[in-house]
Amino acid sequence: MKDKLYRKEMWITVIFSVLLLLTGHSASIFVLFPSLQTGTMWGFPTQYIVPILLGWFGIAGVCLVMTLVCNKFDDEMEAFAEENKKEKIIAKE
């Protein structure tokens, strides 16, 4: 259980760090792939509006999922810590 929780914590941290970096730095993708700079969206060039949208709603979306996932993970950790504490008390008795 504890190994599973530890691995889960690592993966959550890595995945959400990468997602946050991607949403905040999406302009870099348009520099790496200049062919993406040709389209338009809502009248704006895509290389302008997509980073703005990702920098607002993209980040908010990632933060929302991150909050749900991390808060659920906290519940699992708390349950594990509580169980561990009880086991220690029983062992002492």
Place this chain on the structure above:
Amino acid sequence: MPSEYALSNVWIGIGVVIVLFIIFYAVGYMASRKTTSDEDFYAAGFSIGPVTNGLGMAATWASLATFLGVIALILKLQVPFVYLWIQWAISIPLLTLLYGTSLRRMKAFTPATFIKARYGNPSTIVIVCWMILIMIMYALGQMIGLGRAFELLFGVPYNTALVVAGLATVGFITIGGMYGASYNAAFQMIVMTIAMIVPMGAIMKAMGSSGWWFPPLAYGDMVPDMLQAIPTFFDMKYDFRWYFALIPAFTLGPVALPHLAMRVFTSSSVKSARWAVVWFSMFLGLLFSGTYVVGFAGNYFTASTGRVIASPDQTLLILNVFYNPTLVAAFVMGGAVAAGLSTIGGNLMAIAGLVGSDLMGVLAPDMDTKKKMKWGYAALLIGGLTAIILAFKPPKFLVTSILWAFGLLATTATPAILLGVWWKEANKLALIVSSTFCGVLFIIISPHVLPSICVGKGLVAALGMSGGMVTIPLSFAMFIILSIVFNRVSALSAYAPTLEDKMVIDRIHGWGDQYEEVRYSAITVPIIVAIVCMAIFFWGLQPW
């Protein structure tokens, strides 16, 4: 200071600012009645709910630059500066994910509280000194902007404006402590957002845009005219390395900003801190998108009317004076003032926490909390007065760029916090050596101190982007490699992490009393990180 901006009726401007300050003082006074302990003073009693905290986080992050500086830079550099600004919205989510909630769990007042628990006293002094320097630079920049805003608004000399604005500001922040700073910041964010967005609707309508009903995203119909007037406006202009260099300097730097971290620590719980971040990203996204439309409209204004904006940092105000009634223009000025105040509030609270709690905790560990709190009040007041005094005749080095200071923070403090939270092998001596060496190196290779020894040139060097590409990865790599080496040298065993230090890590990650040596102790991943960092370091050394 010659001004292109002038309210037709100065008294309206004075009235708006006086009303705002009455509200700030009233909030500060009410907050002071709730402040009875150090937890109240430094962390608002760990009681701020997610919406208020989300607003407060956004206000603390969005400084006077959001109203003045960034618009000027968009006018000058166009779209690349928009990209630079966008990525700042991930700073608080990233710091919350990487260490904010862990430190909230240990009820830290500042990031240095953790440094003390994890690395001990000498390391704390090093990190606290770097953080205080950066907070003073930050507050100084805001204080100068505030003085100039009052100068513009009231038409009084800069020095008089500075003293009046500075003392009035320091006064209500000192009275209110973190409770006052939090509630005032939430209110200031609402004022800032309305002042930025709503008047822009009227300006866009006057400019002929059909998207006036939602200024942040609905100005696409102005793009063809813009491209006709400025064909290069949407060009990305720089190579991939320029965009990559934003990560070390401008993403990793703010992650360690104490006044941002302290907003996370004021949350009523770890879960509430995460919800606050969701609100923060929505509120800040709205405000920042307003900033981009002002930058766009400023460029459009100059191109379509043929007028030249000689002081680009006044673009928002010039547009409002040109298109909107005096009362609206005065309210926009009030929004700019609120932006400066919310950030100064955060800066001064950070200085108070760093001195009153962290530094006094090292120098006088037996001092009782009431006395430490008094030191916090004194530090807050002295920090504010220092910023005012420095702002009279600011040393060029200190005000060259707040942005440059982010690179310094990423070099000196970010590795200490991130590796400290995630790696049990992080060594106390390795921290002191890498932080001090790389911090001094960052200053030396910047163009601000020794222009003859400089990595990069022009804007990338002045903003610390090229320097940061060298010293930030070097700092991470040095810290990792030296930690591995020092932990294995018996003569340096005093600096190796103790069992107690390691247990701190397990505890703040939520394991409770369940300690396990192998957790957060791997060597392979840190070595891979160090190798990647060295590759980035050499990339940064290539000619810019």
